[in-house]
Amino acid sequence: MKSFSLPLGFLKREPLLLVRFAFSSLGRSGATAITILLIRDFLSAVLNAHDMSALWKVVGFLFVAHLVSAFLNYDARIAEQRIVTVVELGTMDRLIRHILSLSVGFYDRRTHGDLMTAVRQDVGNVRLIAMSAATMCIEAILALGLMAAAISLSPALAFWAFFVIPIAVLPIAVIARKTVVRSLAIRQKSVAVFDILHQLLNGIRIIKIYEAEGPQAGRMMERAQTYFDELMDMEKVRAWAKVALESLSGVSIVAVIIVGGFQVLSGTVGWPELLAFLMAARAVQGPLHNINTAFMDIQRNHASLAHVDALLREQPDVRDLPDAKPMTQAPSKITARDLGFTINGNTVLQGVSFEVRAGEILGVVGPSGSGKSTLLNLIARFYDPTEGAVLFDGEDLRNIRLTDLHDKMAMVTQDPFLFTASIRDNIRLGKPSASDADVEAAARDAEIHDDVMTMPEGYETIVGHGGRPLSRGEAQRVNIARAILKNAPILLLDEATSSLDSYAEARVQRALDRLVEGRLAISIAHRLSTLRNATRILVIENGVAVGIGPHAELLERSSAYRRLWESQTMDEVARV
Numbered sequence: 145m146k147s148f149s150l151p152l153g154f155l156k157r158e159p160l161l162l163v164r165f166a167f168s169s170l171g172r173s174g175a176t177a178i179t180i181l182l183i184r185d186f187l188s189a190v191l192n193a194h195d196m197s198a199l200w201k202v203v204g205f206l207f208v209a210h211l212v213s214a215f216l217n218y219d220a221r222i223a224e225q226r227i228v229t230v231v232e233l234g235t236m237d238r239l240i241r242h243i244l245s246l247s248v249g250f251y252d253r254r255t256h257g258d259l260m261t262a263v264r265q266d267v268g269n270v271r272l273i274a275m276s277a278a279t280m281c282i283e284a285i286l287a288l289g290l291m292a293a294a295i296s297l298s299p300a301l302a303f304w305a306f307f308v309i310p311i312a313v314l315p316i317a318v319i320a321r322k323t324v325v326r327s328l329a330i331r332q333k334s335v336a337v338f339d340i341l342h343q344l345l346n347g348i349r350i351i352k353i354y355e356a357e358g359p360q361a362g363r364m365m366e367r368a369q370t371y372f373d374e375l376m377d378m379e380k381v382r383a384w385a386k387v388a389l390e391s392l393s394g395v396s397i398v399a400v401i402i403v404g405g406f407q408v409l410s411g412t413v414g415w416p417e418l419l420a421f422l423m424a425a426r427a428v429q430g431p432l433h434n435i436n437t438a439f440m441d442i443q444r445n446h447a448s449l450a451h452v453d454a455l456l457r458e459q460p461d462v463r464d465l466p467d468a469k470p471m472t473q474a475p476s477k478i479t480a481r482d483l484g485f486t487i488n489g490n491t492v493l494q495g496v497s498f499e500v501r502a503g504e505i506l507g508v509v510g511p512s513g514s515g516k517s518t519l520l521n522l523i524a525r526f527y528d529p530t531e532g533a534v535l536f537d538g539e540d541l542r543n544i545r546l547t548d549l550h551d552k553m554a555m556v557t558q559d560p561f562l563f564t565a566s567i568r569d570n571i572r573l574g575k576p577s578a579s580d581a582d583v584e585a586a587a588r589d590a591e592i593h594d595d596v597m598t599m600p601e602g603y604e605t606i607v608g609h610g611g612r613p614l615s616r617g618e619a620q621r622v623n624i625a626r627a628i629l630k631n632a633p634i635l636l637l638d639e640a641t642s643s644l645d646s647y648a649e650a651r652v653q654r655a656l657d658r659l660v661e662g663r664l665a666i667s668i669a670h671r672l673s674t675l676r677n678a679t680r681i682l683v684i685e686n687g688v689a690v691g692i693g694p695h696a697e698l699l700e701r702s703s704a705y706r707r708l709w710e711s712q713t714m715d716e717v718a719r720v
Contacts, residue, residue, distance in 0.1 A: 150235065150270075150449070150452065150453055150456070151231040151234075151235065151270060151273065151274050151277075151449075154230055154231050154234035154235070155227065155230065155231065157230075158226075158227070158230055161223060161226055161227060161230070162227070164219070164223045165220060165223035165224065165227060165278070165281075168216045168217075168219040168220035168223060169216075169220045169281060169282045169285045169286075170285055171212070171216040172213050172216035172217045172220055172282075172285075172286060173285045173286045173288065173289030173290075174289055175209050175210075175212040175213035175216060176213045176286060176289055176290060176293075176427075177289040177290060177292055177293035178209045178293075179206060179209045179210055179213060180290065180293040180294075180297075180420055180423060180424045180427070181293055181296070181297075181420070182202055182205050182206040182209055183206065183419075183420050183423060184297060184416050184417055184419075184420035185202050185416075186202045186203065186206060187415070187416035187419055187420065188414070188416040189202055220282055221282075224275065224278040224279070224282065227274065227278055228271055228274045228275045228278065231270060231271065231274040232267060232268070232270060232271035232274070235267050235270045235271075235452060236263065236267045238456065239262065239263060239267060239452060239455060239456065240263060242455065242456050242458070243259065243262075243263075243455065245460060246458055246459075246460050246461075247460045247461040247462040247463075247526065247527070248462075248521065248526040248527065249461045249462070249526075249527055250458060250460070250461065255335070255339050256339070256342050257335045257336070257337075257338035257339030257340075257341075257342055258335050258339075260338060260342070261331070261334060261335050261338050262451060262452060262455055265334065265448065266331075266448035266449075266451050266452050267448075267452065268448075269445035269448035269449070270445075270448060270449055270452060272441060272445050273441070273442050273445050273446075273448075273449055276438035276439070276441040276442045276445075277438070277442065279434060279435075279438040280434075280435050280438045280439060280442075283430075283431035283432075283434040283435045283438070284431070284435055286431045287428050287431035287432055287435070290424050290427050290428045290431070291306060291424075291428055293424050294306075294421055294424040294425055294428070297417050297420055297421045297424065298404075298407075298413055298417060298418075298421050300403075300407070300412075301400055301403060301404055301407070301413070301418075301421050301425075304396060304399040304400050304403050305396050305397075305399075305400050305421075305425040305428070306396070306425075306428070307396065308393060308395065308396045309432070315384075315388045316388065316436060316439070316440075319381055319384055319388075319440070320439065320440065320443045321443075322381050323378065323381050323440060323443035323444055323446075324443050324446050324447070326374060326377060326378040326381060326444075327378070327443065327444050327445065327446050327447035327448075328447045328450075329374050330371070330374045330375060330378060330447065331447040331448060331451065333367070333370050333371035333374050334371055336367050336370075336371070337364070337367045337368050337371050340363065340364050340367055341364065344360055344364065378444060386433070386436065386437070390433070393429045393432070393433075396425070397422075397425060397426065397429075400421070400422060400425055401422070404418045404421065404422070405418075461527070461528070462525055462526065462527065462528055462546070463546070464545055464546055465542060465543060467543075468543060468544060468545045468546075469539070469543055469544055469545065470544075470545055470548050471536070471544050471545065471548035471549060471552065472548075474502065474552050474633035474634065474664075475502070475536035475537045475552075475633075475634070475664070476501060476502045476537060477499060477500070477501045477502070477536075477537055477538075478499070478500050478501075478523065478534065478535070478536060478634070478664060478666075479497075479498070479499045479534070479535040479538070480496055480497055480498050480499075480519075480522075480523075480532070480533075480534055480535075481497055481532050481533050481534075481535060482495050482496075482497055482531060482532035482533075483495070483496040483497065483519070483522060483529050483531065483532040483533070483534065484496070484529060484530055484531030484532050485515075485518055485522060485527065485529050485530050485531070486530045486531075491687055492515045492518045492687050493515045493518055493519060493522070493529075493684075493687045493688075494531070494687050494688055495531075495532070495688060495689070496515075496519065496532075496682075496684065496687075496688070496689045497532075497689065498680075498682050498689070498692055500664060500666060500679070500680070501664065502633065502663070502664045503662060503663070503664065504664060504665075504679040504680070505660055505665045505666075505667060505675075505677055505678045505679050506665070506666045506667070506678065506679065506680055506681075506682060507667050507668075507669055507675035507678035507680070507681040507682065508520075508666065508667065508668045508669070508681070508682045508684065509668075509669060509670075509672060509675070509681060509682070509683055509684070509705070509708060510683055510684035510685055510704075510708075511685065511708075514684045514685055514686060514687060515684055515686075515687040516638075516668045516684055517638055517668065519666075519668075519684070520555075520636050520638055520666065520668060522534055523541075523636065523666060524549075524550070524553060524555065524636060525541050525542075525546065525549055528542060536549075551632070552632055552633055552634050553632050553634045553635075553636060554574070554626075554627035554630045554631075554632040554634070554635050554636070555627070555635075555636040555637075555638070556620070556623050556624055556627050556635075556636075556637050556638070556640040556656070556659075557623075557638045557639075557640070558638050558639040558640065558642045560616065560619035560620040560622070560623045561623070562607045562608040562614070562619055562622060562623075563608050564606065564607075564608035564609050565606065565607070565608060566601075566603060566604045566605060566606055566607070567587075567596055567599075567602075567603050567604075567605050567607055567622060568580070568583055568603035568604060570607065570608070570622055570626065571583045571586060571587060571622060571625045571626050571629055572629070573626055574586070574625075574626040574627060574628070574629035574630035575629045575630055575631070578629055580603075582629060583603070583625075583629065584603070586625040586626075586628040586629040587603075587622075587625045589625070589628050589655065589658050589659075590621045590622070590624040590625035590628055590655040590658075590659075591621055591651050591654060591655050592618060592621035592622055592624075592625055592655075595618055595621075599612065607619070607622070615648065616644060616648065617644050617647075617648025617649075617651060617652055620640065620641075620644070620648075620652050621651065621652060621655055624640070624652065624655045624656060624659055625655075627659055628655075628658070628659055632663075633663055633664060634663065634664050634665075635659060635660055635663045635664070635665040635666070635667075636665075636666055636667075637656065637660075637665065637666070637667040637668060637669075638668050639668050639669060639670050640652065640656060640667075641653055641656070641669070641670075641671065641674050642670050642671075649671075649674075653674055657677065660677070671712065672695075672708060672709055672712055673712070675695070676695075678695070679694075680692055680693055680694060681693065681694070681695060681698055681705070683698065683702055683704050683705045683708075685704050690702065690704045691704060691705050
């Protein structure tokens with residue numbers, strides 16, 4: 145029931161829509177019940193056709209009642225669709241905003257397939273649940289109206305017509321429970337299929353070069369087969385529910401015909417009453433079947449609703465403390481004090497300490513997997529350290545508001561990320577209020593302006609997935625332009641020139657030199673030559689700081705740094 149509070153919460157905001165839905169549903173039910181009673185009156189008038197004007201009057205009322213029922217049914221369905229839309233859009237908006245508010249660690253624990261399934265499929269299934277619930281309400285109100293009409297015609301026959309309803313509840317409840325269990329398994333299988341598909345699309349070049357199309361397609365279809373097997377088992381369970389209700393409904397109609405026939409012979413019930421009653425009893429079967437189908441659909445999609453609810457209950461790993469302080473000005477000094485980080489029992493950083501002041505550049509080097517990127521993540525407070533602290537002007541980061549912290553930072557990562565949007569919008573992300581002239585000035589400083597102007601659409605060129613492909617160097621310079629436009633006092637660089645050719649690296653490096661000028665910068669670099677302007681260089685090995693100082697001093701005193709330098713120098717000589 146906690147899960148169902150989610151869609152109900154959105155509907156509380158639309159009281160007039162709910163009133164309209166209830167009015168149309170009740171009105172339709174009443175008009176349909178009146179139609180049944182008018183049919184009885186019409187049949188009675190036909191058998192006693194002495195007053196033709198009375199007969200035609202009944203025909204007129206019957207026609208009007210039918211039109212009113214049809215109109216109210218239309219209006220109820222329109223209201224139903226609006227209710228469903230309110231629930232679906234509300235759920236999607238809340239889910240996306242909540243997911244984006246969670247910490248980076250949340251994304252480390254979740255697969256892309258799981259999150260994409262939540263937004264794409266689970267939200268759609270919440271829509272189906274809302275539609276099924278609305279259908280149950282409409283059909284239940286209609287069924288009650290028809291049952292009331294049938295009872296008014298013959299209370300005795302009503303017993304035989306509707307005694308199956310409480311009998312059918314138990315098997316349907318048992319089947320519904322099995323359906324919920326199946327829905328959980330189906331969702332898990334669906335996520336597994338989506339994860340593999342995501343891997344195939346991202347790894348298509350590797351698949352092609354190693355001629356792995358056949359094995360990978362087989363792997364995909366193997367997972368898909370288990371998914372469809374679960375779907376088939378689900379349909380078998382739902383079919384049993386339908387068969388059980390239809391069988392009991394058939395028994396009740398046969399019982400009404402037999403008992404009603406004897407009552408007509410005995411004079412207890414007249415033919416018009418019996419025929420009208422049979423129409424009402426038969427008409428009730430439709431809403432009851434629709435209620436059963438809608439109920440089973442709710443159980444079938446329950447796993448999606450429960451998963452969305454579980455995601456919305458996730459809390460950020462990193463959040464503001466109740467007494468978090470604002471940061472009105474940029475810090476003049478960043479200090480790491482015995483910084484340590486452990487995840488899943490693995491120590492990534494241990495006892496790292498350093499200090500960097502405004503206007504200085506701290507380079508960070510070390511072998512792959514030594515914890516360099518983790519250090520930047522702790523400074524940006526994507527994670528909180530498990531030991532020690534990061535201090536801004538002596539204040540622990542955990543005591544500073546996150547929005548103020550991130551407002552003072554810009555980051556350029558190893559893999560340049562572009563949204564599927566225009567180049568102008570990608571750069572303007574750094575400062576949404578910036579003018580076109582500001583955007584172009586930042587692009588010039590990043591040495592990307594001339595490249596953009598050679599494109600037919602200029603700054604309106606759509607890039608990112610599905611847009612115009614940019615080279616890695618071009619994409620990185622767009623990212624640098626974004627950081628230049630933000631003009632943040634703290635700059636974090638995570639191997640920003642990695643995997644670039646010499647020409648692209650030179651252009652990116654010139655742009656970075658302009659970007660770091662006058663700022664407090666912390667720069668991770670794979671190529672030590674890119675840290676020629678660094679004030680000091682921090683050397684990390686196996687998560688431990690093994691040296692810190694200027695380049696010349698480290699060459700003399702740090703064996704770890706000397707090995708890195710000599711290795712890269714030998715590689716450059718070999719390439720020459």
